[in-house]
Amino acid sequence: MKPTIAADLIKKYNVPAPRYTSYPTVPLWADNLTEKPWINLVKKAYDDFGEKEGITLYIHLPYCESLCTYCGCNKRITKNHAVETPFISSIINEWGKYLRILHSKPKLSGIHLGGGTPTFFSPESLQEMLGFILESSEVMANAEFSFEGHPNNTTRGHLQTLFDLGFRRVSYGIQDFNLDVQKAIHRIQPFEKVKEATDVAREIGYESVNFDLIYGLPHQSLETITDTFMQVALLKPDRIAFYSYAHLPSAFPAQKSFEQFLPKESEKRALYEKGKEILAEMGYLEVGMDHFALSNDPLYLAKENKTLHRNFMGYTTSPSKILLGLGNSSISDIYYAYAQNTKVIEPYKEQIGKGNFALLKGHIMSEEDISTRNLILQLICNQKANWEEPFFENIEISNFNQLVAFEMEGLIAFDEKGIQILEAGKPFIRNICMVFDKRMQEKEQKQFQFSQAI
Numbered sequence: 001m002k003p004t005i006a007a008d009l010i011k012k013y014n015v016p017a018p019r020y021t022s023y024p025t026v027p028l029w030a031d032n033l034t035e036k037p038w039i040n041l042v043k044k045a046y047d048d049f050g051e052k053e054g055i056t057l058y059i060h061l062p063y064c065e066s067l068c069t070y071c072g073c074n075k076r077i078t079k080n081h082a083v084e085t086p087f088i089s090s091i092i093n094e095w096g097k098y099l100r101i102l103h104s105k106p107k108l109s110g111i112h113l114g115g116g117t118p119t120f121f122s123p124e125s126l127q128e129m130l131g132f133i134l135e136s137s138e139v140m141a142n143a144e145f146s147f148e149g150h151p152n153n154t155t156r157g158h159l160q161t162l163f164d165l166g167f168r169r170v171s172y173g174i175q176d177f178n179l180d181v182q183k184a185i186h187r188i189q190p191f192e193k194v195k196e197a198t199d200v201a202r203e204i205g206y207e208s209v210n211f212d213l214i215y216g217l218p219h220q221s222l223e224t225i226t227d228t229f230m231q232v233a234l235l236k237p238d239r240i241a242f243y244s245y246a247h248l249p250s251a252f253p254a255q256k257s258f259e260q261f262l263p264k265e266s267e268k269r270a271l272y273e274k275g276k277e278i279l280a281e282m283g284y285l286e287v288g289m290d291h292f293a294l295s296n297d298p299l300y301l302a303k304e305n306k307t308l309h310r311n312f313m314g315y316t317t318s319p320s321k322i323l324l325g326l327g328n329s330s331i332s333d334i335y336y337a338y339a340q341n342t343k344v345i346e347p348y349k350e351q352i353g354k355g356n357f358a359l360l361k362g363h364i365m366s367e368e369d370i371s372t373r374n375l376i377l378q379l380i381c382n383q384k385a386n387w388e389e390p391f392f393e394n395i396e397i398s399n400f401n402q403l404v405a406f407e408m409e410g411l412i413a414f415d416e417k418g419i420q421i422l423e424a425g426k427p428f429i430r431n432i433c434m435v436f437d438k439r440m441q442e443k444e445q446k447q448f449q450f451s452q453a454i
Contacts, residue, residue: 009409009428010269017430019289020380021312022338023373024363024439026331029338033362038339039101041364045322045334046102053320054109054140057133058313059091060327062116062345065153069254070175070185070217072246074329074343075116084125087327087345090352092132094326097357099136108137109320111167112313113147119154123161130165139166144318146171146208151189151197156204159197163204170201171210171241176217177228184218184258191231198235208297211237215271216245218261225271229278239293240284241314242275244268288380289429291315308381315381328358335370338363368438376433379421383429386418399435406432 018025046055063083064075076083099106111133118126146169147162159170174194175187182188198209211232215225232240247262249255263271276286284292285300291314293300302308302317309316311323312331321335328348331340339362342348351358365373371388378385395403403419406412411425412432421429434440 009411013428013431014265015431017434018437018440020376020430020433021310021314022331022333023376023437024369025437026338026340028439028443029361029363031361032364033337033339033359035357035359037364038337038357038359038362041337042098042322042324042334043101045336046106049321049335050102050107053322054107054143055137055322055324056110056112056311056316056318056320057095057108058112058114058323058325058330059118059129060114060116060325060330060341061087061118061121062328063087063120064115064117065120066186067254068175068185068187069257070187070214070245072248072252073116076345081120081122084121086349088121088125088129090349091129091326093352094358095133095136097352097355098324105136105138107140108134108143109140110144110316110318111146114313115148117150117153118147119149119158123155123157126158127161127165130162134165144169144316148173149197151194154197156200159201159204159206163206168206169208169210170206171212171239172197172237173212174228174232175212175214176220176224177231178219178224180219181217181224184261186254195235198237208238209235210239210241211235212241212243213275214243214245215275216247216263216268218258220263220271221267222270222274225274226278229275229282233282236282238297239287239291239299240279241291242272242279243290244272286426288315303381306382310377310380336365338365372436372438375436379419379433380429383426384418384420387416396441399441402435406435 060074062074062076064077065079067077111130113126143166145162145165145167147167148171149158151172151174154170154172172194173187174189175185176182177191179188201209213228213232247255247259249259279292283294285295287293287299287303288308288310291299298317299308299315307317307319309318311333312325313323323333325332325339325341328341328345329343331338340360341358342351342360348358374388375385403412403414406425407414409424411422411428413420413422421432425432
């Protein structure tokens with residue numbers, strides 16, 4: 001029986017909380033990384049993990065032909081496809097720099113194309129870029145290649161070209177099927193276009209189709225969200241990501257255009273609960289935060305087998321500890337450090353053209369960082385974790401009291417061996433992880449001390 005979530009708990013824990021695709025989270029990085037130590041740490045990571053686990057590549061392709069006003073991704077709006085060739089050249093050159101510091105043919109465990117809109121790029125441009133990467137790598141037997149596609153411009157040519165290169169999973173950004181919602185967020189894509197893109201992918205041989213859906217968008221209601229899911233049910237994707245809309249108009253001014261039509265916080269929560277209820281009725285099982293899959297999907301099987309992982313791309317079945325990001329704004333995670341490329345396209349291309357990495361910021365992990373990350377990721381992936389050290393000797397009294405509060409509220413169970421998130425605690429998993437976020441607590445303490453001093 002599905003537990004009822006008390007309204008007072010929803011209100012109490014309705015606070016901004018990280019999604020923990022990394023620890024420390026990007027805003028709390030120490031920014032203590034330059035190019036030379038980055039090169040040395042990449043070599044060390046590959047020596048330690050690369051031969052067995054391989055490298056996963058995230059390639060950021062930032063261009064879109066039109067602006068989706070809800071979007072918080074790094075993108076450049078243009079209809080000028082002449083930008084494709086120089087950007088592809090920069091990606092090839094950036095990968096070439098990694099090749100020079102790794103083995104001549106590093107092992108490759110996965111590729112994910114994100115954006116922006118990867119299918120803004122022609123099949124020929126994608127073939128040029130990926131052909132170079134694949135020819136210069138040793139593709140592992142269990143490698144997983146996936147890409148994000150816009151249903152309106154993902155053609156049969158895109159799907160066939162990428163399939164021939166080894167891609168077997170496609171993720172379509174649906175967001176919502178209601179026309180009023182689509183008009184408000186400037187992403188109009190009829191059901192027929194989504195059906196065509198899904199059918200063609202399956203006809204070609206793609207093994208997994210994912211739909212991204214969003215709750216909390218303008219004009220959404222319980223009726224419209226139900227109708228959207230009824231249309232999703234007709235296409236039966238293998239996975240569904242059901243994300244919360246993040247309203248950040250100061251960072252993304254286009255969001256101001258519809259803010260008067262956004263559902264209230266209580267209404268937004270009801271949309272999520274309704275979506276989860278329908279997903280369960282449709283046969284989808286919860287993998288983790290915002291992610292659902294059919295029972296035979298590898299992502300759900302990884303959760304059941306306790307082999308699920310999480311990185312900047314979200315939940316993944318890849319065991320690789322090395323994620324290299326190519327392209328502007330992309331983020332790399334090599335276990336010992338994080339690094340992010342410069343966000344703006346022109347400086348990115350300029351630095352790559354000079355033979356440099358285009359690093360914007362980074363963070364070298366301390367032993368405490370690594371221990372904390374392991375704990376948080378175990379909670380997010382498995383809902384339980386063992387303490388790696390005598391936990392109660394080091395925990396702050398305020399954090400211990402918060403754990404006790406969580407336990408009394410029926411959200412967790414914990415003892416001297418470890419912690420488990422109970423069924424009722426799953427909606428609050430990010431709040432629970434925040435108890436262990438020492439970097440965030442240090443920042444808040446410094447801000448408090450500064451406010452007291454002025």
